[in-house]
Amino acid sequence: MSMEGRVAVVTGASRGIGAAIAERFALDGAAVAVSARTVEEGDHPLPGSIATTLRSIADGGGTALPVAADLSKQEDRARLVETVERELGPIDILVNNAAVTYFEPVDKFQEAHYRLMFEVQVRAPFELAQLVLPGMRERKRGWILNISSGAAIHPQGPPYQGGGAGTTYGMCKAALERFTTGLASEVYPDGIAVNALSPSGLVKTPGVVHHQLDRMVPPERVEPVEYIVEAAYSLCTGDPAVLTGRVTYARPLVSELGLSVEAGPA
Numbered sequence: 001m002s003m004e005g006r007v008a009v010v011t012g013a014s015r016g017i018g019a020a021i022a023e024r025f026a027l028d029g030a031a032v033a034v035s036a037r038t039v040e041e042g043d044h045p046l047p048g049s050i051a052t053t054l055r056s057i058a059d060g061g062g063t064a065l066p067v068a069a070d071l072s073k074q075e076d077r078a079r080l081v082e083t084v085e086r087e088l089g090p091i092d093i094l095v096n097n098a099a100v101t102y103f104e105p106v107d108k109f110q111e112a113h114y115r116l117m118f119e120v121q122v123r124a125p126f127e128l129a130q131l132v133l134p135g136m137r138e139r140k141r142g143w144i145l146n147i148s149s150g151a152a153i154h155p156q157g158p159p160y161q162g163g164g165a166g167t168t169y170g171m172c173k174a175a176l177e178r179f180t181t182g183l184a185s186e187v188y189p190d191g192i193a194v195n196a197l198s199p200s201g202l203v204k205t206p207g208v209v210h211h212q213l214d215r216m217v218p219p220e221r222v223e224p225v226e227y228i229v230e231a232a233y234s235l236c237t238g239d240p241a242v243l244t245g246r247v248t249y250a251r252p253l254v255s256e257l258g259l260s261v262e263a264g265p266a
Contacts, residue, residue, distance in 0.1 A: 001237040004029035007088045008236070009080070009132075011071060011124070012098030014038040015048025016205030017147060020225045021095055021232050022053055026062030028233070033084040035067045036098065071098050071124040072116055081131040090139065091132045093236045096125035096176075097147040103165040114168060121172040126179060129194075133187065142192040143236040146180050147228075148247070149173045149198050173198075177247045184245035193240035199228050200251035224263035227251055234259060 008025045012018035014036035026032045034053050038044040041052060050066045057064040067083050069076040084091055100120045102113040125146055136142025151166050152173035177196045184194035201223030227250040234257055235243060246253075254261055 001234065002028060003093075003233075003237060006030045006092040007033070007084065007090060008093035008095065009033045009035065009084055009091055009128075010095040010097060011035045011069075011080075011128070012147075013053055014044075014050050015046060015052075017199075017203060017225060017228055018095070018097040019048060019053045019056070020229045021097065022064070023056050023060065023062070024229045024233055025093070025236070026057040026064055027060050029062075030093070031063040031065065031088045032057065033065045033067050033080070033088060035069050035071075035080055037068065037070050039066070039068050071128075072100070072119040074127065077124055077127050078131065081128065085135070090135045092136075092139075092141065093143045093145070094128055094132050095145045095147065095232065095236070096128060098124065099147075101169050103169065105165045106167050109168055117168060117172055118175075122175045122179070125176060129183060133192070136192050137187070137190045140191040141240075142187075142190075143238075143240070144183070144192065144194045145232055145235050146176050146194075146196045147198070147232075148177050148180075148196045150249075152177050152198075180247060181245050188240075188244060191240050193235070193238065193244035195235045195244060195246040195248065197228065197231055197235060197246075197253070198249050199223050200249040203228060223250065224261075226261050226263040227254055230254060230259050230261050 003025055008030045010018050010022040013022040013034040022032045022034050034050050036050050038049045041049045054064050054066055065087050067080050069080045098120055100116050129144055151170040180194055180196040203223055203225050231250040231253045
């Protein structure tokens, strides 16, 4: 289980879970393409940027390549893969983490928001996989990881607890998980692992704080980012013959694999 000499692409790596995964992979020797829309601090209302992630990786002695990309645009998806292959070499690992999320009830959901969410959270992972698969198949090696969410789980009821406005977000993540298992079955003979991973609790990313989701859960359900980072590392270094087709959660996987997690404050 080592990333030495591997090339990894992590989308949505300007902040939160994506930035933490990119830093962890680079720490272990991978050359990591850090991709997001936010290039510098101040380009987005939320804290975090490609530049900040790059500095963190450089400070740890790692190798990273910045690639600004808007994954709602097909041309940017193609350019991302082309740039990484030209600058770093064949892609061994793809982590689909980028997300754009709106929380609106179905009867008020805007069409532009709906289309944007599905482009970034469903279409982009699908198309990026299409772009990296030929090389992975040729080398008989590869790892694709889709970052999902417990929102994909169906609400339990009746009665239902509260209204909420996460239906469209849940639809995107459910589609991503079905894509994961289907693709895993297709590429299994080629030595390519495809998995979906969700936090077991709530990770206090800048986006979570912005949407005030952290105010809706008790403190014991807040999870340090290190759990999903170590789980992601294992899914992107494990044996594709065994560790593939999983739709799993960080803490159970950490426990199953006997991983050691040094977590900072949640």
